[in-house]
Amino acid sequence: MAKPAKTTQQLLQAAADEFNEQGFQGTDTNKIAQRAGFSPQTFYRHFPNKTAVFVAVYEAWESQERQGLEKLVSKGGTPIRVADAIVRQHRDYRIFRRSLRLLAVENDAVRCARTLSRQRQVKAILTALSLPASMKHDISIRLLQIERLADGLVEGEFKDLGVSDKRVKEEIAGLLPFNVQDQL
Known part of the structure; x- marks a missing residue:
């Protein structure tokens, strides 16, 4: 018999795959x-509903993205390499992120999870860069700009407008929070 933590991880991975292939609306708890490899009843022993597992997948995605970026920055990654990593992460989870954007408008639990995620990101950046708390709003604005640019790039919106991927990645690189230190 699988241990509860292992079962939860397997369900989370299955949910991440389903959400990223079918979107939130295109899947259900039975598919997950x-x-x-479990019965539907097993799902409900670990998660109360589809929204709860979606939020858990989002939190895991956030953690994975943060760890990857922290590792890249700690190894001296250039702003353009960090921008590439952000875009790659958004591309790898394109359909999931599309569902996230829609659900954050329609579902209070998802909106709250996204808000908490962004607050954690801002706090981590302020701490990592030893920035004053007064920079919170500037960092928040930059994060949203980066997020929207990366999503627009992977969704093909910039291609439709004739803007090159390289140009968008340069814009993302210029918005990266560790560039804030140069402006203080």
């Missing part, structure tokens, strides 16, 4: 359980 089956993909993980």
Whole structure:
């Protein structure tokens, strides 16, 4: 018999795959359980509903993105390499992120999870860069700009407008919070 933590991880991975292939609306808890190799009842022993597992997948995505970026920055990654990593992460989770944007408008639990995620990101950046708390609003604005640019790039919006991927990545690189230190 699988241990509860291992079962939860398997369900989370199955949910991440389903959400990223089918979107939130295109999947259900039975598909998630089956993909993980479990019965539907097993899903409900670990998550109360589809929204709860979506939020858990989002939190795992956030953690994965943050760890990858922290590692890249600590190894001296250039702003353009960091921008590339952000875009790659958004591209790898394009359909999931599309569902996230929609659900954040329609679902209070998802909106709250996204808000908490962004607050954690801002706090981590302020701490990592030893920036004053007064920079919170500037960092928040930059994060939203970066997020929207990366999503627009992977969704093909800039291509439709004739703007090159390189140009968008340069813009993202210029917005990266560690560039704030140069402006203080």
